[in-house]
Amino acid sequence: xxxxxxxxxxxxxxxxxxxxxxxxxxxxxxxxxxxxxxxxxxxxxxxxxxxxxxxxxxxxxxxxxxxxxxxxxxxxxxxxxxxxxxxxxxxxxxxxxxxxxxxxxxxxxxxxxxxxxxxxxxxxxxxxxxxxxxxxxxxxxxxxxxxxxxxxxxxxxxxxxxxxxxxxxxxxxxxxxxxxxxxxxxxxxxxxxxxxxxxxx
Amino acid sequence: xxxxxxxxxxxxxxxxxxxxxxxxxxxxxxxxxxxxxxxxxxxxxxxxxxxxxxxxxxxxxxxxxxxxxxxxxxxxxxxxxxxxxxxxxxxxxxxxxxxxxxxxxxxxxxxxxxxxxxxxxxxxxxxxxxxxxxxxxxxxxxxxxxxxxxxxxxxxxxxxxxxxxxxxxxxxxxxxxxxxxxxxxxxxxxxxxxxxxxxxx
Numbered sequence: 125x126x127x128x129x130x131x132x133x134x135x136x137x138x139x140x141x142x143x144x145x146x147x148x149x150x151x152x153x154x155x156x157x158x159x160x161x162x163x164x165x166x167x168x169x170x171x172x173x174x175x176x177x178x179x180x181x182x183x184x185x186x187x188x189x190x191x192x193x194x195x196x197x198x199x200x201x202x203x204x205x206x207x208x209x210x211x212x213x214x215x216x217x218x219x220x221x222x223x224x225x226x227x228x229x230x231x232x233x234x235x236x237x238x239x240x241x242x243x244x245x246x247x248x249x250x251x252x253x254x255x256x257x258x259x260x261x262x263x264x265x266x267x268x269x270x271x272x273x274x275x276x277x278x279x280x281x282x283x284x285x286x287x288x289x290x291x292x293x294x295x296x297x298x299x300x301x302x303x304x305x306x307x308x309x310x311x312x313x314x315x316x317x318x319x320x321x322x323x324x325x
Numbered sequence: 326x327x328x329x330x331x332x333x334x335x336x337x338x339x340x341x342x343x344x345x346x347x348x349x350x351x352x353x354x355x356x357x358x359x360x361x362x363x364x365x366x367x368x369x370x371x372x373x374x375x376x377x378x379x380x381x382x383x384x385x386x387x388x389x390x391x392x393x394x395x396x397x398x399x400x401x402x403x404x405x406x407x408x409x410x411x412x413x414x415x416x417x418x419x420x421x422x423x424x425x426x427x428x429x430x431x432x433x434x435x436x437x438x439x440x441x442x443x444x445x446x447x448x449x450x451x452x453x454x455x456x457x458x459x460x461x462x463x464x465x466x467x468x469x470x471x472x473x474x475x476x477x478x479x480x481x482x483x484x485x486x487x488x489x490x491x492x493x494x495x496x497x498x499x500x501x502x503x504x505x506x507x508x509x510x511x512x513x514x515x516x517x518x519x520x521x522x523x524x525x526x
Contacts, residue, residue, distance in 0.1 A: 263343075315430070
């Protein structure tokens with residue numbers, strides 16, 4: 125089977141920016157990430173799909189030294205120094221009460237909110253869809269010419285207790301954001317072959 | 326706060342293709358989706374990040390009538406007719422034994438596989454990272470000029486029993502893929518405001 129870029133419509137520069145050249149960054153330059161950049165990212169990625177337009181992703185941006193210090197003890201030790209130095213740190217979390225917005229964001233289906241009366245089913249939906257939105261957000265960060273350094277080596281329960289004491293939001297991933305610094309990344313790691321991932325029936 | 330496209334580096338056509346103009350499709354044209362297109366999509370989105378390069382996403386493409394008929398009873402009734410007519414249907418699933426590949430895809434850390442000895446921790450990682458990859462895949466489908474119709478109204482346990490009887494893979498989402506047909510989508514639904522989603526500390 126021949127694979128060709130001509131099977132894609134997205135132009136090669138955009139492919140490189142979002143996927144081929146983009147890398148997980150472990151160091152960052154001092155250049156700040158502005159609120160305007162984050163808003164432009166959100167205004168792009170908000171259009172990507174979630175089940176029944178749930179939109180459960182919530183983002184806490186840590187800019188102040190004080191806010192970052194509240195996070196660091198809950199990260200795996202190897203993730204602390206790079207997070208302390210990153211221009212911007214984002215906690216990506218799922219809002220388990222997303223269903224309260226459904227009458228407004230899924231207005232043609234008045235009973236939509238009631239489908240999610242069960243807290244377990246709600247949490248499962250919130251996590252699945254907020255994780256999809258987390259991935260959209262990562263690509264949005266790259267669309268803004270920035271690098272993202274996602275981390276799952278963390279104590280989610282500790283972060284939840286510190287930042288979401290009412291229990292409504294659940295931490296999924298923490299991500300450092302900025303322009304890449306010196307020696308920002310490791311060598312490119314191998315990816316699985318198509319035939320290891322895709323089966324056709 | 327003023328939001329401007331100039332805060333993004335990704336060109337406007339690519340923004341439209343992936344996010345602004347792209348829509349969840351409910352009807353499709355008869356034009357087939359080729360294996361070459363799916364391979365080009367995979368060869369693009371495989372580069373997007375997962376924790377420790379886990380890459381747990383597995384994709385089952387349903388092309389034959391017979392394969393689709395095995396799926397339909399496990400979809401919510403409202404999703405069956407459109408799935409039956411879609412040129413290509415994909416089951417997106419998480420491989421809970423992804424850790425077996427770590428010695429090959431995360432080779433600088435020989436102990437990586439052992440971190441995931443616990444099946445519960447492994448399943449949690451598999452689902453989180455395969456869900457991130459599912460979102461990358463959706464945007465890859467759009468990068469190929471195709472529309473995607475993701476569905477979570479399904480009986481995951483039923484699909485797992487039918488397609489993954491060894492229990493190794495867990496279904497996350499089913500997605501229809503193709504060129505949009507007539508009346509392919511609903512009116513655009515409202516998105517949450519920036520201030521409802523993002524908090525800065």
